[in-house]
Amino acid sequence: MNSYAQKRGFLATLWDYLTTVDHKKIAILYLVAGGFFFVLGGIEALLIRVQLAVPNNDFMSADMFNQVMTMHGTTMIFLAAMPLLFALMNAVLPLQIGARDVAFPFINALGFWLFLFGGIFLNLSWFLGGAPDAGWTSYASLSLASEGKRIDFYTLGLQISGFGTLMAGINFIVTIINMRTTGMTYMRMPMFTWTTFVACSLILFAFPPLTISIFFLIFDRLFGAQFFNVDMGGNTIIWEHLFWIFGHPEVYILVLPAFGIFSEVISTFSRKRLFGYASMVFATVLIGFLGFMVWAHHMFTTGLGPIANAIFAVATMAIAVPTGIKIFNWLLTMWGGSIKLTTPMLYAVAFIPSFVIGGVTGIMNAASVADYQYHDTYFVVGHFHYVILGGVVFAVLAGLHFYWPKMFGTMLNETLGKITFWLFLIGFHLTFFVQHFLGLMGMPRRTFTFLEGQGLETGNYISSIGSVLMAVASVILVINIIITSVKNKKVGNDPWGDGRTLEWSISSPPPYYNFKQLPLVRSIDAYWHEKMEGRKEMPPAEPLGDIHMPNPSFIPFMISFGLFIAAFGAMYRPDYSWGLPVLIGGLVITFGSMLVRSLKDDLGTYIKKEELDDDKGVKA
Amino acid sequence: MVKEEIQTNNGVNVQYRRKRNKREMRHQLISFLLMIFLTLVAFFVVGYGDFSVWFVIPFILILASVQVGFQLYYFMHMSNKGHEAPALFIYSAVLVAFVTILAFITIIWI
Amino acid sequence: MKRFTRWRLSLLLVIMAFILSGCGEPYLSSLRPAGEVAKKQFHLMLLSTAIMVLVILVVTTLFVIVLIRFRRKDDRIPEQVEGSHKLEVIWTVIPIILILILALPTVKATLALGNMSGMEDEDAVVVNVRASLYWWEFEYPNEGIVTSQELVVPTDEKIFFNLTASDVKHSFWVPALGGTLDTNTDNVNTFWLQIDSDAAEEAGNLFYGKCAELCGPSHALMDSKVRAVSRDEYDRWIKGMKAAKEPQKPETALAKKGEEIFNEKGCISCHAVTSANSTIEAARIGPNLTDFGERAYVVGILQNNKEELKKWLKNPESVKPANKMTGTYEELTEEELDALAEYLLSLKVTE
Amino acid sequence: MQIQEKMTFETWPAVPEKETLEGRNKFLGFWLFLGGETVLFATLFATYLALKDKVPGPDHPLAQDLYSMPLVFVMTMLLLTSSLTSVYAIYHMKNFNFKKMRFWFIITVLLGLGFLGCEIYEFNHYVHDYNHTFSSSAFGSAFYTLVGFHGAHVIFGLCWITALVVRNWRRGLSLYNAPKFYVASLYWHFIDVVWVFIFSVVYLMGMVG
Ligand code: HEA
Ligand code: HEA
Ligand code: CUA
Ligand SMILES: [Cu+2]
Secondary structure: OHHHHHHHHHHHHHHHHHHOOOHHHHHHHHHHHHHHHHHHHHHHHHHHHHHOOOOOOOOOOHHHHHHHHHHHHHHHHHHHHHHHHHHHHHHHHHHHOOOOOOOOHHHHHHHHHHHHHHHHHHHHHHHOOOOOOOOOOOOHHHHHHOOOOHHHHHHHHHHHHHHHHHHHHHHHHHHHHHOOOOOOOHHHOOHHHHHHHHHHHHHHHHHHHHHHHHHHHHHHHHOOOOOOOHHHOOOOHHHHHHHHHHHHHHHHHHHHHHHHHHHHHHHHHHOOOOOOHHHHHHHHHHHHHHOOOOHHHHOOOOOOOHHHHHHHHHHHHHOHHHHHHHHHHHHHHHOOOOEOOOHHHHHHHHHHHHHHHHHHHHHHHHOHHHHHHHOOEHHHHHHHHHHHHHHHHHHHHHHHHHHHHHHHOEOOOHHHHHHHHHHHHHHHHHHHHHHHHHHHOOOEOOOOOOOOOOOOHHHHHHHHHHHHHHHHHHHHHHHHHHHHHHHOOEOOOOOOOOOOOHHHHOOOOOOOOOOOOOEOOOOOOHHHHHHHOOOOOOOEOOOOOOEEEOOOOOHHHHHHHHHHHHHHHHHHOOOOOOHHHHHHHHHHHHHHHHHHHHHOOOOOEEEOHHHHHOHHHOOO | OOOOOOOOOOHHHHHHHHHHHHHHHHHHHHHHHHHHHHHHHHHHHHHOOOOOHHHHHHHHHHHHHHHHHHHHHHHOOOOOOOOHHHHHHHHHHHHHHHHHHHHHHHOOOO | OHHHHHHHHHHHHHHHHHHHOOOOOOOOOOOOOOOHHHHHHHHHHHHHHHHHHHHHHHHHHHHHHHHHHOEOOOOOOOOOOOOOHHHHHHHHHHHHHHHHHHHHHHHHHHHHHHOOOOOOOOOOEEEEEEEEOOEEEEEEOOOOEEEEOEEEEEOOOEEEEEEEEOOOOEEEEEOOOEEEEEEOOOOOEEEEEEOOHHHHHHOOOEEEEEEOOOOOHHHHHOOEEEEEEOHHHHHHHHHHHHHOOOOOOOOOHHHHHHHHHHHHOOHHHOOOOOOEOOOOHHHOOOOOOOOHHHOOEEOOOEEOOHHHHHHHHHOHHHHOOOOOOOOOOOOOOHHHHHHHHHHHHOOOOOO | OHHHOOOOOOOOOOOHHHOOHHHHHHHHHHHHHHHHHHHHHHHHHHHHHHHOOOOOOOOOOOHHHHOOHHHHHHHHHHHHHHHHHHHHHHHHHHOOOHHHHHHHHHHHHHHHHHHHHHHHHHHHHHHHHHOOOOOOOHHHHHHHHHHHHHHHHHHHHHHHHHHHHHHOOOOOOOOOOHHHHHHHHHHHHHHHHHHHHHHHHHHHHHHHO
């Protein structure tokens, strides 16, 4: 009886999450899925490091290594880092601008399910004949030569999840432009909102080139096109350009929201407003703009010619300037502040030197002639793990600890959090610092082994040890999360005590309508401003009234599921007769669901004013 | 939501609006005729004119751009107010598009 | 003041050069540049590293001061500073200057290395590099000869390269001599290298090259070698190669038997034992073996001796996974292996 | 509920598509989507330009051999006119005249179908009379992908407008569906914008060489 009730409870919750359009629940979905993929990508990273711990290792075959390496990069970038950032955006962005919801709750859910189905599709390759093996960049000549279905998993999986990302991006831009509460002018928006805004604009312009280049590859491999077939007049460099026109902005799509999170954390725990807010905004926009002008720095050795190389080298170096502005603004925010080293703040603080090291090696890469020596070596691997871990992963970890109470109403354990931090920090530097030197000493990247007696043993061994430390740190984080969830000690609105922005002015977790009355914003750092004036709550911008809420819907799941099915059809169509019907069937599910969506009026529901008045009627 | 009350219009307003819509429609018609004209010119230059390639290609590209301007500003109402954000994003897109195409006709060799 | 900074900068450069050049092996490491190109690149690496170390030092210093001085001691609310135009200008301008210091030499060096003048000269040393899964072919168009795996070039001269790939993209990289350049399937890329004779001597006249672009399972093992010799020795080698227009006559009986096996088993259909470049590229399926006996390595990674060669011939897959030779010929007996090895090792063009 | 309220011309707002928050969101979101589409088509154009006339052998047709002026001209006129008719439809939408709006949208769809018919004829012609197919050369792939992507947009636009018209055939205009009609017409105009570049860059420039 009891277990039956429990089971029903579980199914009801499951259904709730499958159909939810609430940004706070979607945040949790992103967090769980992104966290899962991070662990998966992390395990793949560990396998890489085990294989490379000693020379001539036969832990993995060469073929297996290429799959693991490719899937590590692809998983981490597309399925771990971006979704984890989307989780944080969904969790706090509407709260930060004082909105009850995002602009397109339905599309928000759709974005998540597309990402998840794309990710699952990609990873099913492990069980269906092998994973993609041409690197996360999947350069065209190799990806055309790759046999079996491996690359098709890559193209179709990324295509599906790419659509999801694009939708999530548009949703956030519109949310930020249209859904801000009264008084929340552009120049009062919290920094995380600003960076999300710019990052999502980059998504909007960077993902279409990826979509198209992936289409080309799909067409070439599955439908007989000749885009990259040199014998038929094709050109493989087109892939390189399109991939990097996407790929370079992509790294700023990752790092800009990270910058936003650090801005929030640093100013909160320094108890100071962000130094040089206006120039921070300016720098963010400038980074976004320059991000589109520099992609060919990944192609210095492709043979574009000295003129093109020189132009792109100088353009790339220019990015040091706005990024530097940000670094110094953060330092000056802390200068004269009252710094409290909580776990999120530790990550934010450690980020500064770590990211600067990664950033300056980026500038070293930008010196085209020197890059001829770095390109496709472990120097580059060192560079980008420094910026990605020191920037993005630290930000996700900082944001996770920082916003955990807002998302779940309970605080992660600080002691365990600090242990995680120190282990991760040490492991991270140990792993990746030596890699720069390995590269300079002649170790190419994407190599499944290295030979004895070429001076590469020590460095690789150290690097492998470091990665174990990171793994231990991650395990402790998981333990921390479990312990915290079991204890589930509830906290109030502003558990850190120093909250500055609107999200800290409402309960943790917030009610599903977020704000009973939309708040009136009278200053930058609105909540801090009211606290300093002695108020406990935000002044309302509207009288108490009915609240309009969207209906939950199962259609996002169905649309995504249809594409998932269609992808199998497309992939097996050349080999099996059932491929085509499955492809069509999948598309029918997708477009049919879209048709249902557009023909069935969905007017949402209203929470009545009376229900709000009487707090009992409204469950959080 | 914040601003959902409907403005009711009194009789004067309605008359005014009808007129204004009509005027706008006339503009649309004129821009349509211009677009047709530009198209004809482009086809003519290619089909019957005897011009050098170095003139024809830039010329028809300019004609196309002007015509697209008409589409955007009149047919798609970008000339109306409340289109700041669309304009910002469309122009950014055009910039990215331009850089992409420029790269593809200069540094993709074969 | 300015002199002082410059002095400090060059001191830093010297110290760094000293530390870095302790790293790696002279035949492999880009930190032990052995020629003009690698040196140009190394100088730029040093300059950029110096600037970067400077940046890191400044940031870290500020960082440490902040963390020491401004930790929370009481519950006071610090002043909410909005910003400072003066500071913002400073930290915009200084990075711009630093970037310019780096950008100018970068542009200059890029153009200099892109300068291919001299390649058309009749007596220029020109090499066509063709990369295939997982081996390298080196053709000398001016001499009309082909060799594989080990490139032989004279020191102290500019060597011009045309690079291309025959199946998938690879990248030709000899770190100690200069940075990488991709071998594309679409086009021919060009660059040049130059090798100092004393550096060559230090490296034992043999530089190690790597494939720097993921190209399949054995990408890690797609090594090439550059044998840098004096002009005299180079000429001698060229002469020997040019003379090898006919298959060499094996001397011992075992080698003779090896030759027969080589022809019967179909090895000859992929491997030429003459140096002329008269067959079309597509028909040169495997490495040219004309001077195989003089190579230091088998397939770029195994010491070239009887033992290792037999290992390769017996089961290429165990040496280079997914290579294109595996399974293209019937299994060889121990005697056949012996004979083949004897024969192959006897293939030499210089005495 | 305000959004479904029965309207009259008097109560119908001047900018009906942006009257509700949902409408404003849809409006902006759609423009952003068009920004993304701009880049999407730009990459297709760029690829087309890079691969134009890239064929494996001399027996393959080139741009100059393929394109014919009259057909492209007819297609252009059909699509341009359909753009005008959808402007008419929106004009009547603003004047709260559902029947006329419906009429002009139907005309738009018919013109669009005409365009599509021409395109199908054209592709068929190239494939059967010239052996210029999706797989015959990189040029073929790039051509069919660019023009075909546009064609797919036309098909989607036709389905979309048709679905909207049929669904609201009896219901008339409301603040709920006004943004939908508006956005659909934006989409249709965008299709036309892309076509302007296609006929200029692909066909006209292809004919001059
Ligand atoms: C979050 C991700 C991220 C970030 C933020 C960056 C930031 C930068 N990256 Fe990086 N990069 C990657 C992720 C990232 N990169 C990845 C994943 C790859 C490899 C892809 C692959 O091949 O698989 C790569 C590869 C890569 C290359 C190609 C290397 C090669 O393959 O040969 C280059 C070349 O120019 C480059 C440059 C830069 C530059 C100039 C920055 C700049 O934005 C950095 C700017 C920051 C600073 C400079 C520090 C702070 C500034 C100051 C303190 C001011 C003073 C400083 C100076 C005056 C110098 N990156
Ligand atoms: C967001 C991006 C991201 C992140 C976070 C990481 C994280 C890590 N990466 Fe990754 N990496 C890339 C993006 C990223 N990487 C990309 C794009 C490439 C290029 C791929 C290509 O060339 O195509 C690459 C390539 C790459 C290489 C080079 C491979 C090669 O060229 O051959 C290496 C080698 O050391 C490496 C190592 C690591 C390590 C040790 C971590 C560590 O930080 C990982 C730490 C995390 C964990 C260790 C999680 C562990 C969790 C657990 C252990 C939980 C266990 C629980 C249970 C078992 C229940 N990475
Ligand atoms: Cu060839 Cu890697
Ligand atoms: Cu980049």
